[in-house]
Amino acid sequence: MHLSPLITFLLLSLLKIVVVLVITLTAVAYTVLLERKLLGRMQNRWGPSRVGPFGLLQPLADGIKLFLKEDMMPLAVERPLFVLAPLIALGCALMSIAMVPFGAPTPITVNGVTIDIGQIADVNIGLLIILGITSVGVYGIALSGWSSNNKxxxxGSLRASAQLISYELALGLSLVGVVLRAGSLRLRDIVDSQSAHGALSWNILGGFQIIAFFIYMMSAYAETNRAPFDLPEAESELVAGYHTEYSSMKFAMFFMAEYANMITVACVASVMFLGGSGSPFGHVFDHVLNNAVFNFLLPCLWFVAKVIFFIMLYIWVRATVPRFRYDQLMSFGWKFLLPIAMLNILATALAMALHSKV
Structure with a gap:
């Protein structure tokens, strides 16, 4: 049966989306397990170890438990918004992955239609779309707190909204220096601009964006409501924050959204500062492993390794740094990170202007 090019393109795109979605959701589940295991080791205990070999089936057990829990809905909630809020949070967390180039450009041709299997959507303003989608995610948190009819x-949702809006500025500005160096908002161009000499070309080293990197990481902790910026979920003050009234799969969707946002942040950090899917050795070993399978798999493995590094950094910070007070959190964002991010943009622009004249 001969399919039209449009139908072929749609089917191939759908297949890419399904594969990446399944991998992302699996990564979310095992990021939770990785966190519990590492926190256990850091606190001198085992962590999950009973369900399956080495506790590897614990995410499956947790998922079944959450799915079978009774779905409680208090009488006084605003029902449409109460149900919509976790959908917005999880949807925005998962959509951002579509812009991330997780491998080298790998075009394949099927029925006369050529698509790149190294990325779902190669958009020339991919970075802006990621920042825009993640900004919309705050509506899920704000609506969940308001619709719950619980003080x-x-x-918790007011804290989260103020925190996300405040740290979004520093996070966005920290990436401007990288965009100036690459001359593009297309994520593939940003990766290519760091590929010439391996690790020496990465923005964190050769691009002198190490200050921007630390601003990005601190802002990302706040954006994802992670320790030491987890004030919206402060158990000792707010019970559980904005998802106090949620149970069963609605609670699971908020839980998944938090970890999906962690993975998105790690992916963007890898692309912007650590060369994305590029090898730290540059093109030194390209002639040794020069076949189609290795040319696709090795960049994907480098990318995954960098993402895992960032996830482990997240967990390490959670295990070691105590929670901020709320006034400290807001002062840190507005009075420290934001001015330094602006100074980094000026310094990068000045360095590029002087370099162009030399």
């Missing part, structure tokens, strides 16, 4: 949930 603790409302306080």
């Amino acid at each position: 603790y949930s409302l306080f």
Whole structure:
């Protein structure tokens, strides 16, 4: 049966989306297990070890438990928004992955239609789309707190909204220096601009964006409501924050959204500062492993390794740094990170202007 090029393109795109979605959701589940295992080791205990070999089936057990829990819905909630809020949070967390180039450009041709299997959507303003989608995610948190008709949930969602809006500025500005160096908002171009000499070309080293990297990482911790910036979920003050009234799969969707956002942040950090899917050795070993399978798999493995590094950094910070007070959190974002991010942009622009004249 001969399919039209449009139908072929749609089917191939759908296949890419399904594969990446399944991998992302699996990564979310095992990121939770990795966190519990590492926190256990750091606190001198085992962590999950009973379900399956080495506790590897613990995410499956947790998923079944959450799926079978009774779905409680308090009488006084605003039902449409109460149900919509976790959908917005999880949807925005998963959509951002579509822009990330997770491998080298690998075009394949099927039925006369050529698509790149190294990325779902190669858009020339991919970075702006990621920042825009993640900004919309705050609506899920704000609506969940308001629609719950619970003062603790409302306080948690107000804290989260203020925190996300405040740290979004520093996070966005920290990436401007990288965009100036690459001359593009297309994520593939940003990766290619760091590929010439391996690790020496990465923005964190050769691009002198190490200050921007630390601003990005600190802002990312706040954006994803992770320790030491987890004030919206402060158990000792707000019970559980904005998802106090949620249970069963609605709670699971918020839980998945948090870890999906962690993975998205790690992916963007890898692309912007550590060369994305590029090898730290540059093109030194290209002639040794020069076949189609290795040319696709090795960049994917480098990318995954960098993402895992960032996830482990997240967990390490959670295990070692105590929670901020709320006034400290807001002062740190507005009075420290934001001015330094602006100075980094000026310094990068000045260095590039002087270099162009030499």
